[in-house]
Amino acid sequence: MEKEQSEYGLNENRRKFLSKVSLGIGSLALGSLLIPDLFKGKSGEDALMEALPHFAPKAKRVIYLFQNGAPSQLETFDYKPLLNQQVGQELPDSIRAGQRLTGMTAGQSSFPLVGSFFKFNQYGESRAWISEAFPYTSKVVDDICIIKSMHTEAINHDPALTFFQTGAQVGNRPSMGAWLSYGLGSENSNLPSFCVLLSRGKGNGQGVYSKLWTNGFLDSVHQGVQFSASEDPVLYLKDPKGMNREDRRRMLDKLAELNNLNYETFGDPEIQAKVQQYEMAFRMQTAVPEVTDIKSEPDSIIKMYGPDCLIPGTYAANCLLARKLSENGVRFVQLYHQGWDAHDNLPNQMVGQAKDVDQASAALITDLKQRGLLDETLVIWGGEFGRTNYCQGKIQVDNYGRDHHPRAFSIWMAGGGVKSGMVYGETDEFGYNIVENPVHVHDFQATILHLMGIDHERLTYKHLGRRYRLTDVHGKVVKDILV
């Protein structure tokens, strides 16, 4: 009888069971396999939403190396010799064309151009220009696609970050990772499908906000799980001292027994859902440490990423961790590295920041490549906007600052169906406006979804009477950079 009932609760009623009780199990455990079932009946789910992905995906997973605070394109990938020739000269109005400025430089009476403190060289088959601050990145230039024509709408950090991650400058919308978790579920049923890793450099930091990895109106199971640098990578994961696996196992068995007794009286399928969640938690407790354990990594890996990768909470460590999570089926790994907001003292700050990220980012590419995973993993490197071609405050050749510049900036993408060894888009000789192939943030997002096999116009969720999309009502896939 009980058996029959439980069968009943789980199957007959699976729609409700999966959707209301535990999208958790749903998208985590059954993943895309059962997505159609998942998508029925759920409050905001769209009856229209068909099985995902919509078409054969190029990338199975994403690793997003977010450079938080906005690295200057002019000291990284956008080589503008003219600025060095015209140091101190005014930014021509014809170029600025009355663009709005942040409150920080709006008051400035003059806008003296300033060139890169760092030398540039050309690398790889694409002959891409890369600044000397990124020696390691220049070594993998033939594996990446540099986009020099990104542009965004926001001019301040918070809205710009939020825009990049959620498709809207304000409001509590689901972030990209949450959308993908909702759309594709997790490959590995014992790990969260969306993980977040934080680190900070010495440069001027701007903070990150949990709303950047929020599930918004999606089910909380799609929220990014923030990994911490402590020995307990996932919150509350570690069993307390004095309780080993067997002890925990025994406790869970007792719980299951008691819960099932209760189920006999109340017949509520949610009781069994609960039991299953405890089982999954138990599995996570072994899976996560297994995956995050860096001791098992060979020395050569330590050398590739740099010895910092052994210090939890560093960017290098996070890159290594990102690879491990990703190769174990985590759909979306989001890194944030703070410290790029160089309003002053840019050359010094740039040296430090570049040192933090250059080697490890390049290592991540090489590492994925040598495992044959780069083809199916999309790696993204970039900030929330760019920096002005003119100096903020007083100019010195070896010491200047740059203000926020949403009009044009550079990022790079690699693997997962993106053309390698490509430079896309072009800015004017002042590095101020885009003159060729502009890529808007929504286009960027549409492209990522496309690579993951999703039509960004069809990944929707109905909330408070309206169908929402990551790309709002915009976004065009940037076909030119696809393999």
Added chain:
Amino acid sequence: MPKNQKIFAILENSLIAINGLILILVIGQDHIQLPSFLEVVGRMHPLLLHFPIVMLFLAALLFWFPDALGVNSKNAMKWLLLSALFFTGITVLAGLFLSVEDGYVKEDFENHQWTGLLVFWLGTLWYWFWAKEKLSIAKGLSLVVLALVLATGHLGASLTHGEDFLFAPLKSDRALPQVSFEEALAFDHVIKPILDQKCISCHKAGKVKGELRMDEVQYILKGGETGPAIDMQDLENSQILIHILYPLEDEFHMPPKGKPQLSETELALIQSWILDSAHFEKKLTAYNLESEFIALAKEKFASQESKTYSFEAASTKTIAGLNNDYRKVMATYPDSPGLRVTFFGKNQFDPSTIDDLKKVKDQVVELNFQNMPLKDGDLQKIANYPNLEVLNLNFTGIEGNNLGELKNLKNLTHLSLSGNPLSEAAFESLKDFSQLKNLYVWTNKNTDAIASLKSQLPDTNIEGGFQDDGTLYQLNAPQIEFEKSIFTDKAEVTLKHPIGSVKIFYTLDNTMPDSSNHQLYSGPISLDKNTTLRARAFADGWLGSTEKQAVFFRSKIQPDSYKLTFPPSESYKGKGALTLFDLDKGDDDFFTGKWLGFQDTPFEIQMDFKSPQRIQNIAFSTLAAEGSYIFPPSKVEVWIKTQNTDWKLLDTQNPEQPTGNRDRILQMYETNINQSDVTAIKAKLTPVYPLPKWHPGAGNKGWVFIDEILIN
């Protein structure tokens, strides 16, 4: 049963009549003028046609299996066949009427018409021979008739439901080019699919809007009202081009507003194809690879590449059954029969479970075992998957001595063996894997093996990965851990480094530790006086690390009372003067409330001791962060008062001022006192004014920040 006979007679006669009528109509088809009431009859064609079909089949049925209906099948047969033919006749007539209406193009319904007519005529013969007991011929005819019925039905359906309505479901989506880029034709595989999707619904047989048909090349060239759809003489003015380029709002825009529009790529494709002289037969490969059309076409193929597999898909149930918490089995892409299998959780992995997959051995095209502990022996299990394309064996620990087992996997294109202790033999046998497109064999030391393999497999992309070429990398500095950097009598300090194996060298005398000058760290260091600790890490195979410094202060004596002459600035007032003696060192963030900030007034403090004190020195711990207008004080003055002497200025320092921006640093100004009977000390730190020229705030007031005063 005379009644019957009578009816039979009538039917037979009408049959002849109809035959005649039809004959006339067919001959004079092109000249018929129909009275409208006959048009109505014509339009009943689609309705009528159901009767004859059913009846003919029933008749045939009865004819072949007489006993099916039991008694007097002969009579029944006559009944059926006659009335069947009667209705066939009517239907054919109606059909002919209908055909006269415009909108229908002769070519399309001609076949349908003829087969239809044949059905009727041959049917009549069938009846005739049957009546004449010439059964053999009748049998033959009956079959032909049935076949024709089917044919006619099919053609009719195509006519109304579009080309090949019947078999459409069997063919996979026309939108996707099923051929590879290499074999694809510019028109048939790139352009036509677009036209089929977006145009022909209105420009086809039976629905010839603007007198234009686009379902076949000839019509496209022939064109419609406004001229040839594609004008070989004057490509720019091809009507297709003109119309698709009209703005959406324009009434001539095609496809019309509200209908599915051409995507940007599609539009670009059509445009570039036409301007590139609209080749109908040309192969894509024959195009100049620089041409825009090819670029776009390539992309189209790339984005639509979906393999077609020879094998059937496994049932969802089977697949679901194979999924569990540690094994994911799923289609490689939507509705692909091919399956990707991934194993997770090395501690839960059991090689024997591989065989569960036998159920889907044909479907498995991707196998991922990375990090799962495998034995070489397990490889032959894997050899059982004939359609395997991608195999990931990274870090499975195999030596690959019997990799050969896999060489017969003809479809295997990706093989990942990275991180395994591959044996000589393994590399040997890899040389036979010419089917591979990509091979990943990264391990620490196999440079030569890889090199020779590359020469053996020229067409395979072999990824050797990161090779430790012996370049020495620099270690990272050790970490210095301690409670507080200011202590009253003792401080314990521990040194750590993430790489366990390193040696940590340190000095306590503010000298750079190196191979010659150092103490080797063995355990916690305890300090009892002001100390600068400097430490570096060393290890074989690495360059010595950069140094890590920490400064420790002892503050033995605390004044019994103290008072600031001027209050600190509102925004940086910490816990007031108390802040200076709480032994809580501030870091380089001056918002924390551990710092006192002074700008308009100097920092000036008097410290009193109830009982005379023996004091060696006093030190002021300050911050310099020029970027934030925080400078070393322009002047540091210290006065003391002893039991028997009154205030006297003991020391004046003028700290060196920076000449440019630098990172924030903590600075210490120390004054030696060395007196035994001090009762009070007064100190004054004066902020810089004006700020130097190089500074953004040149001319303004600078700040002084102080967090601790240490007396020993």
Added chain:
Amino acid sequence: MKLACFLSFCLITVVLSCNQKESKQLNLEIGEQISYNFHIRPILSDKCFACHGPDANKQEAGLRLDVEEAAYSALKESPGKFAIIPNDVNGSELYHRIVNTDPNELMPPPESNLSLTEEEIGLIKKWIEQGAKYEPHWAFVSPKKATLPKIKDEEWPRNEIDYFTLAKMNKLGLIPNDKAEKHELLKRVSLDLTGLPPTPEMISAFEKDNSPEAYEKALDKIINLPTFGEKMAVLWMDISRYSDSYGYQDDNIRTQWPYRDWVIHAFNKNIPYDQFITWQLAGDMLPNATKEQILATAFNRNHKYTEEGGVIPEEYRVEYVLDKSNTFSKGILGITMECAQCHDHKYDPISQKNFYEMFAFFNNTPEKGYEGDVSQSKPAKTPILWIEREDINELLSFINHQDTSKLMVSVMDELDTLRTTYILNRGLYDARTTPVSPNTPENIFPFPDNLPKNRLGLSQWTVDKNNPLTARVFVNLMWQEIFGVGIVKSTGDFGMQGDLPSHPELLDWLAVDFMENDWDVKRLLKKIMTSATYMQSSKVTKKHLNTDPDNVYLARSPRLRLPAENIRDLVLASSGLLVPEIGGPSVKPYQPEGLWEAATSGRGELKTYKQDQGEKLYRRGLYTFIKLTSPPPMPIIFDGSNRDQCEVNRGRTNTPLQALVMMNDPLVMEASRVLASQLTEKESEPETAIEEAFKRILCRAPNSKELDILSGYFEEELSRFSKDQSSADDLFKVGEYPIKEEKITPNTAAMMQVILAMYNLEEAITKI
């Protein structure tokens, strides 16, 4: 056999050559008369209005289907044809378009990714046949008390509510569950009204009391506990998006908590809802407003404020006003106006003009868009209400402020000269177009001329007895609080895209009754909680799962997992750790290390998490400090609001992370430890100790089976710890609450484990 095959074969051929679309027979299990509001508008709104709806700028083919006249009139683009001709399906182009097979004719067009189901088409067909009658949107018509419906079982109902619910049940052939056990009832009542479990004493007292009015007595007692306000406040904090920091990047601290104290106070004093709203919207504008009334207006200042250097002030000032209007419309009117911020609303008759007229009400404050960066940050922003000691001693006695310093709270104020409001093109702060003056959407309920066109007028408009929304929305919120789902499921959206009421007449009856009784909140709750519907047991039968899996028709009482805050409360209360102090500044209990540190910009007071000590560790969940950019993890894991914006209903998910919290959160372990010490000290018999703990945590006595299992577990753990004292010590040394034992015995350690297990039972954190 052969015959059969043959015949079927023939049929196939027939179908093939048939060019008529075979229209499938559909079976509608809905009632005879089709209702526009209940059957048709949901379809049209969802699938058609986007292009043929209220948005004047996007009416394809000049057709709009949301208003009768337009839908009936001749089609602009194909003269002579009509979208809808009442009673004439074939004459109605609309029908032909939705059944068309030609993708170019078909509506909705394929590329919209929308499509109609067979059933939807059938409904529309039937509706047209029945005369295609339009009705005004139900929620925009003021509610009327309907007469109580006829029901089969006159015995069952305990008050009016039950007539409505039972009638529905009868329709579906459902019978209400039996009455719940007494202990279940008390747990339910106590959790619903105070968010705390009943003490064993309360339970046994209630179980002993067999007087007919026992239940009502208990109810009255509980609803008058001061903890009532705390429970209600949780909901209101979500609505008023309360937080203890400014949000945005540097996210510095602010002191809005006195407002929270007021909300608790207001609910406890049972201030009528109309007044409650009036004060929060316009307390400052009331004739000689008291500081309490002004404090209430902090409601409109709880949203985020930027302290990011270099922002453009106006951009953010506009953002703030937007938040105010959105919160007002979503939280109090239950309609979402956001959409109208950029363009006319696609689904509801709310134009962009309407939106900015509403916006105008809140656009007249002296508030600044930017008051300097974090280095100049103050705990409140202009306009500021200063609260002196004497205020607290007198009028504002409900504010729990321990030390002597003055308090500052951000509140509302009016400019003397009216700031002109403009329609902002695409919602962009710098894209001003036509000026508008304060007004409310005429389609909801026109703004009476006699009212002043300012916030005060707005508040009067809001609580006007003829306002169709306010009462309905609040009544629905309360229903949601108790039954988990509102009568209207989409609590925040009573508009056309929102869900339809499951019991429309009941909703209206409650709303009217609520207003007739002077918006008396406690009375409303009692009404609901004295209904037989509420008092049913929550047993789930196959029948239930068959006919009503989501329990829309309430033939059983719902089993609901507790909201995040109350899970914490339950753990604290049952273990005796709870510090019952009410109100005061937010507290910082245990939190996993490094969360704030990892996310901070390195500036501001909140860059590091300075955990509190002592009593502050054991306050109710309501008081947990909320830093917007890094909200406390436990509540978030349990679907709590991140307070980023107004929220009216939380999800109720069930995830592995929740299991991890209950197993490993130091608080739960500490609670188990403390309770274990208490009990082992008091009871020598483990069995009795277990029973006692069970009663405290699950609010009932364990049955013999359960007792066996738990004692079994106890024995196992006991023997384990007797062998391995160190594990016992390790486990026991959790939390800062002083350990009484001079020596940790295997006994107590084992008991701790058993209790921990109890906390991890599904039932423990479930309202049954």
